[in-house]
Amino acid sequence: MFLYMEEEWDILVTSIDSGELPDWTGIDHVREYLQPHFPSRPKRAAELRAIGKASQQPGWLAKVWPMLRGVSTIASGVFETAIPKIKHYFGPDVKLFSHGYFCSEAPVGFVYDPSDMNLFKLTSTEFFEFFDVDNEGTASDLIRPWQVNVGKLYEIVVTAHKGLWRYRIGDVIEIAGFDPNDGTPLVRFVERRNLVAWLAGAILTERHVTNAILAVQDTLGSIGEFTTVIDDHSESIGYLVEIQGDLGPKVDEAPERLLVEFFRLNEEFRSAFDSKKMKPPTIRILKTGTFREYRRWKIEMTKTGSGQVKVPVVMRDSAAREWMLRWVERELGYGSISSESINIDEHDGHATGEVAKEF
Incomplete structure (x- = not known):
């Protein structure tokens, strides 16, 4: 809107x-x-x-609606990337609140701490069970709410009270603690359990893809929205990114930082890169308004409502990929780079050292 x-x-x-x-x-x-x-x-x-x-200035809509004090929105998972855009429009004085944690099968959790947009208390109307993410998951592996451990990751399974059906909704959550009043688990959404892609033998999950690009915003610029494409021939991942406002002053360093983040998130990426099975990631900067036009185009193509048009983390539809690539304004990437030339600072995760780059 x-x-x-x-x-x-x-x-x-x-x-x-x-x-x-x-x-x-x-x-x-x-x-x-x-x-x-x-x-x-x-x-x-x-x-x-x-x-x-004055949309380039923070707080534009706080001037349009001066009595506005709070905005309720979804803010976990891939939706986290929209938070900088929302904050830009409303400025620092308007508070953001989470809606809660809901899915089509059942309500999962309600906001526990208004200041934490990804912390939910499981509802008391549904019954929840869990799979350890390290297990494939059969009925005999189900864990009850009183058996989970703080800090561990689980796939959540919900039995809706209206239908008494177990649903594997495919979400991975982290147990953040327990409500001291009644012991109900407090959870954070982490990612979808379904594998996003295999890349040169390395497992690529939604969390890897999202966290890696969010970590380079200080060099790239504030990210409005993004998606990715996988080049099956060169075994590389390419980000398609729309920037909110101006590009960062060190935007050309973003691909190097992105590669470092992949190394930090999963050692399999470094191994695949060192064996030359994987090429470095690329970042394509899209024209302002690309994702808005994409939704409009998708609605016209599919004859569906705007609420049903979602931007995937990995875009596999060849027609959609072709359409999106027409909006590329600038491309950042590598000519050659070796992992030996990158040193990762254990304190801040930043890369140092000489890196041969070609843009």
Whole structure:
């Protein structure tokens, strides 16, 4: 909604001033019902013109809605990448809150600490069991809530009270603790259990893909949204990234930092790289508004609602990949690099040393 407001700002303000709905295609059948609720508001239009479409400045929408104090949103997993964008629009004085942890099968958890957007207390209406993530998972391996350990990762299994069916919803959670009042487990969402991809024999999970790119925002710039593509021929992962605001001052260092993050997250990546089975990751910077247009294009292609269009962590649809690559504005990558030329600082995870780069 915010991106559409930004894109259609002039039309929006003009319509508020005149009290006339825009002459947009596809609204003729509802115009007569909407128009009576859309009076002319010249004073409000003047306020908005004075504010302007200052979307590059933090806190733009806090000026549009000065009484706004809080925003409730999904903020765990891959949705975490949108948090910097939301904070940019609203500024530091508007508080962000989590909706809770829900899935289509059953409610999983409610917000436990409003200041922690990824900490939930399991609901008391459903029954939960767990698989250790190191196990394949059969009925005999199920662990009860009172048997889990703090700090361990589990796949969560929910039995909905309305249907008495066990659902493996495919989510991996971490046990963060227990509510001191009743002992109910407190959990954090970690990732989807399903394997994202194999890359040169190394296991690539949603958490690897997400955490690696989030770790390089200080050099790359604030990430609005991203997806990835896997090149099956060269065994490399390529990020397609839309930046919120300006590129970082050391943007050319981002691929090197990204590779270091993969090494840090999983030793299998370093082994695959050293054996020349894996090529270094690349980062393609997309034009502003790419993901907005992608959703619009996908809605038109699939004839579905906007709520059903999700950006995958790894884009496998060849048509979608081809469409997305047309929006590339700049590409960052390597010519040659060896892991011996990278030293990882154990304290901050940063890379040091001479690296041969070709952009």
